[in-house]
Amino acid sequence: MIDGRRFTLLTDRKPLLAIFGSKSGIPVYTASHLQRWTTMALAYNFTVQYRRTSSFGQADTLSRLIASQTKDEEIAIAMVEAEVQQVVRESIRALPVTARLTAEETAKDWILQRVIKSLRSNWPRQCCNPEIRKFFDRKSSLSFADDCLMYGERVVIPSTLQRRVLRQLHEGHPGVSRMKAIARSHAYWPKIDSDIENLVRSCKRCAEAAKSPIKTELCPWPKAARPWA
Secondary structure (H helix, E strand, O other): OOOOOOEEEEEEEHHHHHOOOOOOOOOOOOOOOHHHHHHOOOOOOOEEEEEEEEHHHOOOOOHHOOOOOOOOOHHHHHHHHHHHHHHHHHHHHOOOOOHHHHHHHHOOHHHHHHHHHHHOOOOOOOOOOOHHHHHHHHHHHHEEEOOEEEOOOEOOOHHHHHHHHHHHOOOOOOOOOHHHHHHHHHHEEOOOOHHHHHHHHHHHHHHHHHHOOOOOOOOOOOOOOOOOO
């Protein structure tokens, strides 16, 4: 019915605007399970607009019309949630913490709880709290699964577990670049890059293992053909 026709999709989830409404292709931070759905949506010609839930005339009209039939959207949602949970498990597996411990500490972290509350409802138009603003600027990349906050495919680590994760990243003294590369695959918190840099800078063994700067080769002066040439 909609193949070949241009239509407008209304949504009450602002993060979908950055994922499905991008004019420059699929965002690089989009998780693999969302990339598949985005690729499927590229076959259709549509634009995405945000509308508050309270502004919908009848938000679930279509689902009510087919209430007596199997709800395909519930099956799709269950599939996506299962894949998101798998992403959480894979990211946690490489860290010195468990998913259960991360979820428990996330529940105690008031900053992450404020972020999760905004993520589940609607983000405010402006954010005055400097701690919340660090997540507000990245809200289109945030998601929530298995009671853990996710940034892309990375688990957001509560403040009480950050030192433990840093110690794990620092094992073997791999250096700043390697530590950041590992962190970008599994863990995230707003100051993780600077925390890694400060840790390596204060580590004597890291300084000893660091590569020496490349020595500049000496270039001789050209020989003069005559005095004072």
